[in-house]
Amino acid sequence: MSTVSSARPAVALYWPVQARRNIGVRSLFVVVLAFLIAYGFLFPGLFSASGFAKFTQSWFPLALVAMAQAILMLTGGISLAIGATVSLGAVIAATTMAGPLGVTGGAAAVALTGLGIGAATGFIVVRLRLPAIVVTLAGSFIIGGAALLILPRPGGAIPEWLSDLLAGDTPTAFVLLIVIVLLWKLYLATPLGLSLYAAGENPVGAYRSGVPVDAARVAAYAISGLLSTGAGLFVAAQTGSGDPVIGAAFTLNSIAAAVLGGIGFLGGQGTMRGALAGSLLLSLMISVMFFLGFTPVAQYVAQGLIIIGAVAIPQFRKVQQ
Amino acid sequence: MAPLLAARGVSKSFFGNPVLRDVSIALQPGRVHALLGENGAGKSTLINLLSGALRPDGGTIEVDGRAVARMTPAHARQAGIAVVQQELSLTASLSIAENIGLGAYPKRFGLVDYSALAARAKAACELVGLHEPLSTPVGRLPLGRRQMVEIAKALYRKPRVLILDEPTSSLSATETKILTDLLERLRSEGIAILYISHRLNEVMTLCQHVTVLKDGICTADRTLEGTDAAGLVRLMVGRDPGDLFPQWRPSASPANAVSVRNFSAGLMRDVDLDIRTGEVLGIGGLVGQGQEDLLLGLYGAIPARTASATINGTPGLPGGVPRANALGLAYVPADRKREGLHLIHTITTNMMLPAFARLPALKLRSRRAERETARGLAAQLGIKGDLARQAQALSGGNQQKVALAKWMPHDPVVLLLNDPTRGVDVETKREIYLMLRAFAAAGKAVVLLSSDTPELVHLCERVAVVRDGRIAAMLERAALSEEAIVSAAMGAENRKVAA
Numbered sequence: 001m002s003t004v005s006s007a008r009p010a011v012a013l014y015w016p017v018q019a020r021r022n023i024g025v026r027s028l029f030v031v032v033l034a035f036l037i038a039y040g041f042l043f044p045g046l047f048s049a050s051g052f053a054k055f056t057q058s059w060f061p062l063a064l065v066a067m068a069q070a071i072l073m074l075t076g077g078i079s080l081a082i083g084a085t086v087s088l089g090a091v092i093a094a095t096t097m098a099g100p101l102g103v104t105g106g107a108a109a110v111a112l113t114g115l116g117i118g119a120a121t122g123f124i125v126v127r128l129r130l131p132a133i134v135v136t137l138a139g140s141f142i143i144g145g146a147a148l149l150i151l152p153r154p155g156g157a158i159p160e161w162l163s164d165l166l167a168g169d170t171p172t173a174f175v176l177l178i179v180i181v182l183l184w185k186l187y188l189a190t191p192l193g194l195s196l197y198a199a200g201e202n203p204v205g206a207y208r209s210g211v212p213v214d215a216a217r218v219a220a221y222a223i224s225g226l227l228s229t230g231a232g233l234f235v236a237a238q239t240g241s242g243d244p245v246i247g248a249a250f251t252l253n254s255i256a257a258a259v260l261g262g263i264g265f266l267g268g269q270g271t272m273r274g275a276l277a278g279s280l281l282l283s284l285m286i287s288v289m290f291f292l293g294f295t296p297v298a299q300y301v302a303q304g305l306i307i308i309g310a311v312a313i314p315q316f317r318k319v320q321q
Numbered sequence: 322m323a324p325l326l327a328a329r330g331v332s333k334s335f336f337g338n339p340v341l342r343d344v345s346i347a348l349q350p351g352r353v354h355a356l357l358g359e360n361g362a363g364k365s366t367l368i369n370l371l372s373g374a375l376r377p378d379g380g381t382i383e384v385d386g387r388a389v390a391r392m393t394p395a396h397a398r399q400a401g402i403a404v405v406q407q408e409l410s411l412t413a414s415l416s417i418a419e420n421i422g423l424g425a426y427p428k429r430f431g432l433v434d435y436s437a438l439a440a441r442a443k444a445a446c447e448l449v450g451l452h453e454p455l456s457t458p459v460g461r462l463p464l465g466r467r468q469m470v471e472i473a474k475a476l477y478r479k480p481r482v483l484i485l486d487e488p489t490s491s492l493s494a495t496e497t498k499i500l501t502d503l504l505e506r507l508r509s510e511g512i513a514i515l516y517i518s519h520r521l522n523e524v525m526t527l528c529q530h531v532t533v534l535k536d537g538i539c540t541a542d543r544t545l546e547g548t549d550a551a552g553l554v555r556l557m558v559g560r561d562p563g564d565l566f567p568q569w570r571p572s573a574s575p576a577n578a579v580s581v582r583n584f585s586a587g588l589m590r591d592v593d594l595d596i597r598t599g600e601v602l603g604i605g606g607l608v609g610q611g612q613e614d615l616l617l618g619l620y621g622a623i624p625a626r627t628a629s630a631t632i633n634g635t636p637g638l639p640g641g642v643p644r645a646n647a648l649g650l651a652y653v654p655a656d657r658k659r660e661g662l663h664l665i666h667t668i669t670t671n672m673m674l675p676a677f678a679r680l681p682a683l684k685l686r687s688r689r690a691e692r693e694t695a696r697g698l699a700a701q702l703g704i705k706g707d708l709a710r711q712a713q714a715l716s717g718g719n720q721q722k723v724a725l726a727k728w729m730p731h732d733p734v735v736l737l738l739n740d741p742t743r744g745v746d747v748e749t750k751r752e753i754y755l756m757l758r759a760f761a762a763a764g765k766a767v768v769l770l771s772s773d774t775p776e777l778v779h780l781c782e783r784v785a786v787v788r789d790g791r792i793a794a795m796l797e798r799a800a801l802s803e804e805a806i807v808s809a810a811m812g813a814e815n816r817k818v819a820a
Contacts, residue, residue, distance in 0.1 A: 013439035016456035017416045023458075189432045198412040198423055205410025208374070209474070210398055210424030268414050 014189075024262055025274040032277050035284040042291045050169040057166075057238065059283040060173040061086070061231040063276055065250045066257035067184070068227035070275035073258055075200040075220045076267025077125060077132035082228050082254050084144035085117060086247025089232020091147045094156025094242025103162055110229045117143060118225020122218035140251070147244040156242035166237040173234070180227075184272055187223070192216055201268025256303070257282045260310050323386030324349050325513045326371060326402060326482045331380030333366050340366045341537045343380070348482055348513040353504060355524045355545065356517045358534035359557050359774065359807065364517055365407075367534070368484055371515070372404045373397040401481035405488055409471050413460030417451065418442040420459050421474045445473040450499040464491045472500065483507065484515040489523060501527050519607055519811045521550045533557055551804070554811075558774060558803035565751055566779035569758040571798065573600035573782045578735050578766035579619065579632050586618025586625035587611060588790040596735065596766045601757055603781035604770040606810045611790040612770050613655070616737045619768075620652045621645040633734050646675065649734030653724050653741055655770075657717075661724035664713035668704070669695040671712045672727045698726040703752060718749025725756065735766045742773060754780055774803045786810050 022029075045051035065082050072079050089110050097106035121139050125132045166172055187193040195216040198206035207213050231250065236242050261278025263270035285306060289299045324347035333341045341363045348354055348371075358364045369375040370382060373392035381388040384400045397404075411420050418438055427437035442455055449469045453462065459470055468491050475483060485504075489497045504514055504527060518524055524531070525545065533541040533556040541556045579596040588611030596602050604612045618625035619632075621639035630638045632648050639645035645652075654660035662671050672695045695708050702722045704715075712723060721741055728736070738757070742750045757780060760767050771777050777784045778801050786794045786809035794809035 013416075013418055013455055014435040016454065017419065017435075020416065020456050020458060186432070189435075191426045191428065191433055194415070194419060194426070194433055195423070197414050201412045201414060202410060205406075205408070206412070206423065208394060208404075208406070208410050210395065268412060270414075 021271050021273070025271060025277060028260075028262060028274060028277050028281070032281050032284070035281060035288060039284055039288055039291075042288065049171070053169050053171045053173070055287075056171060056174040056177070058287070059280055060177060061234050061238075061250070062253060062257060062283050063177055063279045064180070064227045064231035064234070065254035066261065066275045066279035066282075067180070067272060068224040068231070069254035070258045070261065070263045070270065070272055071196070071220045071227075072132070072224050073200075073263045073265060074196055074268060074270065075217045076203070077217070077221070078255070078265070079121070079136040079139075079221075079224060080133060080251055081117075081121065081136040081140040081143055082224075083247040083249065083251035084140040084147065085114065085225060085228035086232040086235060086250045087244055088117075088143050088147040088150075088247075089114060089229030090236035090246055091151040091156070091232075091242040091244050092229070093233040093236040094158055095150060097159055097162065098157040103159060107233065110233045111226055114226040114229030115222050116225070117229075118222040119218060121225070122221025125221065126214050126217045144245070151242050151244050154241060154243040156236075158237050158240050158242075160240070163237045163240050166234060181272075181276070188272075192219060196220055197268045199267075201266075253282065254279075256307050260307060324383070325385060326400075327383040327386075328367065328371060328377070329381050329383060329388075331367075331370055331377040331382070333363075333370060333375065333378050339537055341370075341377075341534075344534065344537070344539045345380075346371075346515075346532050346539075346542070348515055349530075350481075350511045350513050351508055352530055353508050353514045353516055353528045355528035355531040356515060356534070357524065357531060357553060357557055362534040362557070363537040364534055365486065368404060368486055368515070368517070371397075372402055372484060398478065401479070402484070403475035403478050403480035403482070404484045405471050405475050405486060407486045407490075409467055410474075411459045411467055411470060414458055416456045416458055417446065417453060417462075417470055417473075418455040420470055421445055421477045423474070425478060441477060442473070445477040448476055448503055449473045450496070465493055465496055468492055469496060469500075472503075480512065482513045482515070484517075486517045487519065488516075489518060489520060497523070521553060521811055524553075525550060551808075554804050554807050558807050565754075566775075567751065567755050567758060569762075569780075571600075571782050572758075572762045572764075573597045574764070577631065579630075581619070581627050581630045581638075583628035584615075584618065584625065584630070585627070587614025587623055589614050589618065589787075590790045592792055594785065594792065596768060597782075598734070598766050599761050599764050600782040601761050601767040601769055601780055603777035603784035604768060604787060605774065605777045605784050605806045606787035606793070608772055610787045610810075612787045613739060614790075615787065616652065616739055616768065616770055619645075620650055620737055622652070646731065649732075650737065651675075651728035651731065651733035651735070652737040653721075653728070653739060655739040655741075655743060657720050657724045662712045662720055665711055668699075668708045668710060668712055668715070668723055671723050672698055672708075675727050675731055694730060698729055701729070702726050702756070716749075718745040718752075721745055721749065721753065725753070733765065735768065736760055737768045737770075739770045740772055741769070742771070742776065774806050777801075777806060778803055788812060 040046050046055055065086065068082055069079060092110050092113055093106055096109050097103050101109060121135060124130060125135050192215065195206065195211045198211050199213040199216040203213050232247060235246055257279035258275045260281055261270065261274035261276065263275055285303060286299065289302060294302065327347040329345050330343050331341060332339065332343055344367060346367065356364050356367065366375065370377050373394045373396055376391065382392045383389065389396065421442040422438045427434040427441065439455055449472050451466065451469050451473060453466065459467055462470065468488060472488060488500060492500065501523065508514060516528055528545055531541060531543065531545050531553070532539060533553065535557055574597060576598050577595045578598045582593050584592045584594060592615065604615065606612055614623060617623045621641045621644060625638055627638055630636065632639065632650065635648055639648055639650065658664060669691055673691050699708055704719055704722050712720060715723065741753055745753065757767050757769065769781060782798055784796045784801060784806060785792045786796065786806055788810060793812065796805055
C-alpha cells in the first residue's frame with residue numbers, strides 16, 4: 001500500500017494520512033499515558049511478565065467490544081446487543097470446545113455465529129431502514145435468550161491448555177490485539193473499509209459518488225458481531241467456563257469506551273485508535289480507582305462523571321471558537 | 322454533431338405539482354452551456370434528470386444521440402457524466418485525496434493503491450489550483466477550498482460531460498478566476514459543460530449558449546451572442562399577476578415598529594433596518610443569502626448582535642423567544658410540518674399553543690374557552706371542518722392558516738413570515754395575501770420573506786434584497802419590479818435604488 005512502483009512519481013500519501021489521523025486523539029493519548037504512569041506507580045507488578053499479561057487480559061475483551069461498537073458508530077449506527085452477543089460467544093465456546101467439535105471447530109462456530117448475527121442485524125437495519133437502536137435492543141433480548149437456551153446456568157468447559165494460553169502468564173492477549181489492529185488497518189485500506197467513513201458521515205454524497213453504502217454498513221455490522229463473539233470466547237477462556245449473562249456489562253462499557261475515545265454518534269467521526277485508547281482509559285480508570293480503595297458505588301459515580309467530562313470538554317472548545 | 326448528453330421534451334411532477342414541462346436541452350462537446358432561472362424554476366430537477374438521480378415522467382434522456390431507457394447515477398458515471406452538486410458530497414474526516422477518489426479508488430491486491438491515488442489526485446488538484454497537502458482532512462478546509470475539492474473530484478473521473486451547479490457561490494475572486502480559466506481549457510479539449518450560476522457577469526463571459534427556465538418551462542434556448550444581461554433577466558421573470566394579488570392601498574406610517582443598527586445574526590452582517598408600522602416589508606434575494614437568519618435573529622431564536630435596537634418602543638433585542646413574544650413579535654416558519662405545527666395534535670391544540678406560555682403555570686385549562694377561541698379563529702381565517710382533528714389532516718394551505726392563526730389572539734405588533742405561501746394552492750395564497758394586507762391596514766408591521774418574486778412586487782411597500790448577508794438594495798414601491806429585484810439579487814447592475 002505504501003510501496004511505490006518505479007513507473008510512477010513517488011508521492012507519499014498513506015503514511016501522512018495515517019499521521020494526520022492522530023490529530024484529534026493526541027490529548028487523549030496524553031491522558032492515557034498519565035493514567036498508565038499512575039497505574040504503574042500504584043501497581044509496580046505491571047512491569048513483570050505476568051503482571052503485564054494480567055493487565056492486558058483485563059483490557060482485552062473491553063478493547064474488542066469498544067472496536068465492535070466504534071465500527072458501528074462510524075457508520076452512524078449503534079448496538080445495544082453487544083453484551084448479549086459476548087455472552088452468546090462465551091456460551092458457544094464453553095459448550096463446543098470440550099466436545100466433538102474441538103477447539104478449532106468451536107472457534108469456527110463462535111466466529112460464524114458472530115458474523116451471522118452481525119450480518120443479519122445489519123441487513124435488517126440497512127435494508128428495512130429501521131433505527132439501529134431499536135433493532136439491536138430487540139436483538140439483545142433474542143441473542144440473550146438464545147444464550148440462556150444453550151446454557152441455562154453457568155457451566156460447560158474450556159480446555160485447560162486454551163485457558164492457559166489466552167489467560168495465563170503469557171502476553172498472548174496483547175499479541176492477539178496487535179494482530180487484530182493490523183487486520184483492521186488492512187480492512188481500512190480496502191475500498192470497502194475506507195467507504196465506512198463516507199457512508200457514515202455523508203451517505204447521500206457517498207452514494208452519488210458510487211460508494212456501495214449499504215454493503216459497507218452491513219459489513220460493519222458483521223465485523224462488529226465477529227469482534228463481540230470473539231470477546232465472548234476470550235471471557236470464557238478467562239473463567240474456564242460459560243456464563244449466559246457474563247457479557248451484560250459490556251454493552252454500556254463499549255459505548256462509554258468509544259465515546260471516551262472520541263467517536264461521535266452522528267457517524268464518520270473518530271478513529272479506531274481513539275476507541276482503543278478509550279477502552280484502555282476505561283480499563284485503567286476502573287483499576288486505579290480499585291487500588292485507591294474506591295467503593296464500587298463511588299467507582300460507578302466517578303466513571304460516569306469522567307465520561308461526561310470527556311465528552312463535554314471538546315464541546316466547550318467548539319463553543320469558544 | 323450529436324450532443325453528448327441531451328434531454329428531449331422531459332417533464333417531471335412532484336406530488337402532482339409540475340416542476341418541468343416539456344423541456345429540451347442539448348449539451349454539445351466544446352461548449353459551455355448556461356442554465357438560468359429563478360429559485361424553483363426547475364434547474365436542480367433538470368440536472369437530476371440529466372445525471373440519472375431522478376427519472377422523467379415524460380420525454381427521454383439521450384447519451385451520444387441514443388435514448389437511454391432507464392438512466393441511473395451509475396449509468397451516468399459510466400457515460401462520463403460528472404456533476405458538481407451544490408450540496409457537497411465530501412466526507413470531512415477523510416483526506417483530500419481519499420475524497421477525490423471516493424467511489425473510484427485505484428486498487429492493487431484488493432487494497433486502495435495509495436500511490437496511484439496520490440498521483441491521480443495530485444493531477445486533478447493541480448488543475449483547480451489546490452496546493453494543500455493531499456493528506457489534509459477535508460474538514461479542516463474552508464468552504465471555498467472544499468468546493469475546489471468537489472470540482473477536482475469530478476475531474477478525477479475524466480468526464481466528457483461536466484455539470485456544475487452554482488460552483489462559484491462559495492468561491493473567492495481568485496478561485497473563481499482559476500475555475501473559469503479551467504473551464505475554458507476543458508471546453509477547448511472538447512468537453513461539454515453545463516454551467517448553472519446566478520452571477521450573470523460570469524455567465525456572459527464564460528458561456529456560449531444559454532437555456533432559460535421559468536416556472537418549469539423553457540423560455541429561451543439560444544446562443545449568448547448578442548444577448549445582454551438585462552435581456553436574460555427579462556427571460557427569467559415576468560408572470561401575469563392576474564387576479565392572484567388583491568388591490569390594496571399603502572398603509573405605512575412613518576413610525577418604526579423595529580429599528581436595528583449594525584445588526585448581525587448568522588449569515589447577516591452589520592445590517593441597518595427599519596420596519597415601519599402598517600407596512601408589508603418584503604425580504605427578497607436568492608435562497609440562503611441570510612434572509613432567514615435576519616428573521617430568526619430579530620425573533621431571538623438564534624444569537625444576534627447589534628449596535629442599537631428598538632423593538633416596539635423598547636430598547637435592545639429580545640434575545641429569546643418568550644421575550645420576543647412579550648414584545649409583540651410573532652414568527653411563522655417556512656417549514657410548517659416541522660417548525661410551524663405539531664402535526665399529530667388537534668387543530669385546537671395547535672391554535673392554543675402560544676397561549677399556554679402566557680397562562681399562569683398551574684392554572685387549569687378551560688377546554689370550553691379553548692374551543693370557543695379556536696372556533697372564532699377558524700371562522701375568521703376560513704378554516705373549515707372539525708377542529709378536533711389532527712393538524713396533519715389539513716391541506717398544506719390550511720395548515721399554513723393554522724400556523725398563522727395561533728398568533729392572532731396575542732395581537733402581535735410585528736409579524737415575521739418566512740415564505741408563508743410555499744407549497745400552498747392558489748386559492749389559499751390569495752386568502753393569505755388578503756390577510757397580510759389586512760394586518761398592515763390594522764397598523765401592524767408585516768415582514769414577508771419570500772422566494773416568490775411576484776409576491777414581493779405586488780404585496781409590499783418596500784423590498785429589502787439580501788445578497789451575501791447584506792441588504793444589497795432597499796427598493797421603494799415606485800422602483801419595485803421583478804427585474805429590479807432579480808437584478809439586485811444577482812448583483813447584475815445597480816439600478817435606481819431609492820433610500
